[in-house]
Amino acid sequence: MIINSTELQNNFGKYLMLTAQEDIIITRNGTEIAKLTAIKEKPLEDNAQPDQVHENAPEYNYYGKKATYEEFLKLQRESDERYEYIDGEIYLLASPRTAHQIAITELLVIFHTFFQGSKCTPMVAPYDIELRRTPENINIVQPDIMVICDLEENLNEEDYYKGVPSLVVEVLSKSTRRKDLIKKLDLYMSCGVNEYWIVNPDNKEVTVYLFEDNNICNSTTFKNDEAAQSFIFEGLSAEISKIFRV
Template sequence: MKVNSTELQNNFGKYLMLAAQEDIIITRNGMEIAKLSAIRDAVSDCGAVPGTVMEKAKVYGCDGRKASYEEFLELTKDTEERYEYIDGEIYLLASPKTAHQIALTELFGVFYNWFQGKECTPLVAPYDITLKRNPENINVVQPDIMVICDLEEKLDENDYYQGVPALVVEILSEGTRRKDLIKKLDLYMSCGVREYWIANPINREVTVYLFADNNISSSITYRKSEIAQSYIFEGLSAELGRIFK
């Protein structure tokens, strides 16, 4: 594909995404001057580079360049790919593996059944959650499971939720461990999420965090055949032997 330098500059996010599929030849005054190509096999310190099929792959960030929220919206508006946007970096979400999906299915089944007839509603990915550290720092994530207690109140005119879930669940994979354990933990803690579950199919563990005043108030890790318990929803529990088959 060929594109002139002005078009590339004005739509950099779009062409950076396309470069994962094919080389982009950049022209100026009709002359070829550069090529934008994906690095398909290398892995850098900040995760897989664009073009690799890993959930922690960054579209922006590895080269030190931050993306604006507007660039993120432009990149994602006409694509079926799944992306997250955390502290100015865009992450491409790859297709999860079987262990991840089994844990997700089993855990969501537990949540769905327990919340029947109750005020809060459990939802499952893909579903965008917009979290604001402040008016200038807008983030968009897709938790594996989220429990929302103000759904009808916080839906906008386009049927998107604009509130903060009471509880979120992330199921780890090799490609998302660092993001889920560090970046998302801090984001959820800072933006008003009250409880965070991290399910680890690799180690067959579930860690439950309780947040208060932008800090970790309490946490506990459940292992083997133990039963994970919610802090904020009394009676909500999940048997690890059922989640990790």
């Protein structure tokens, strides 16, 4: 991933975590000046214990282990639970909390009003979106909200959407934070999503990312009495005080 030095300064913690997935190249005035690289963990010796114990997060649980896409599809068919499949791992989606749902509802109303009469359609989870890093690397996610502008031309015979949303929204919880800020940000950026809204009920902020050429082209964080603004849809905005009214 390539980012400029200003983006790194503004979001250092996020990119520090992203180094676990790939190297981060930093540029200044268009010139590469540095690289962030993760230090590989040493393997544990026999009978040794890891330094840290990580609790399973109840709201966005890791289902168990790496799985093939076929294994994921089998689980999805046989279970009433909701799952996502990201880079070969299965994640169980549990019921969200009240602030999470209020933020989604408020944004969906704003989006529905804005896009009424246009070719773009706001959709809400649960709704499977298939994203491919490569023809073999298939991912299935359920964004909280997505704006789809090519719905009719990308519906298959079974009435499933097979395109890429123009805009995606994820509302953070304490247990989904790492997935939404790292794994899903990288997935959306790499697979053709144009804009990504990260909604944080804890600090009542919305960060909007603009993606171009598989990189972060621009980003802005909105809070307090501001209104979150879209980069790609002129006039689309959402008042922070309305999104976080509890």
